[in-house]
Structure formats: C-alpha cells, structure tokens
Amino acid sequence: MSSEQFKSKPGLARILGACRYSWAGLRAAWQHEAAFRQELACALILIPLALWLGETGLERAVLLASLLGVLITELLNSGLEALVDLASPELHPLAGRAKDLGSAAVALAIANVLIVWALVLAGHV
Numbered sequence: 001m002s003s004e005q006f007k008s009k010p011g012l013a014r015i016l017g018a019c020r021y022s023w024a025g026l027r028a029a030w031q032h033e034a035a036f037r038q039e040l041a042c043a044l045i046l047i048p049l050a051l052w053l054g055e056t057g058l059e060r061a062v063l064l065a066s067l068l069g070v071l072i073t074e075l076l077n078s079g080l081e082a083l084v085d086l087a088s089p090e091l092h093p094l095a096g097r098a099k100d101l102g103s104a105a106v107a108l109a110i111a112n113v114l115i116v117w118a119l120v121l122a123g124h125v
Helices: 003-007 011-032 034-053 057-087 093-122
Strands: none
Touching (some): 011 034, 011 057, 034 057, 057 093
16 A cells, blocks of 8 residues: 555544554564663563652653653664665665664663653652
C-alpha cells in the first residue's frame, strides 16, 4: 500500500492502519535493536517503582514521562540510523555525524531520567 492510499483512508480505518504501522515499528525495534530491548527492560522495572515512589499524580507522571522519553528517543534514533544506512552504506562524515547526534539525543534522554528521578526522590527525604 502506498503512503497516498494510507493517507486517503477516512476515520477509523486510518487509525487502525496507523496502529498496525506503530505495532510493526515496535516489533522491528524489539527484533533488531539491542539498545531498545535493554531500555525497555529497564523501563519495565522502573515503571512500577515510579508508580510506587511517586507521592502525587504529578510526580508519577513526571517519572513515567522521563522513562517514555528514553524509549521514544531510542525509536527515533534507530529510525535515523536505518535511514542513514540505507542512504549511505559506505562510511561518510555526514552519516557518522547523523548517527552521533542521534546517540547524543538518547544519552540526554537517559541523563534526563537520572536528573528527574534524583530530584523527585530527593524531595522525599
């Protein structure tokens, strides 16, 4: 199905198609991206902790959002890396820069988790 055919679908059919594509993306990340699997495993451990340690709805939401931010950033980085590999299979300085920038984004998302969790938990002592 071309992207034009997908975009022309109305209402619920479009939503269901988007859900199928999203599920396929998550499956691809699980199958092909070790970093995503590791980050998801950490998130699955930390999500219950966030719900338990957060004293307010806002604290829980911030703790959970920081974890989801890592997963979202990793998905975008993995997509960027796949696209760079498709566009430039040989080594190229711009391809390397693109991959390094994606990796830096993931590192900042992980740093954000550490900062958010430290600040929230420090408020409990």
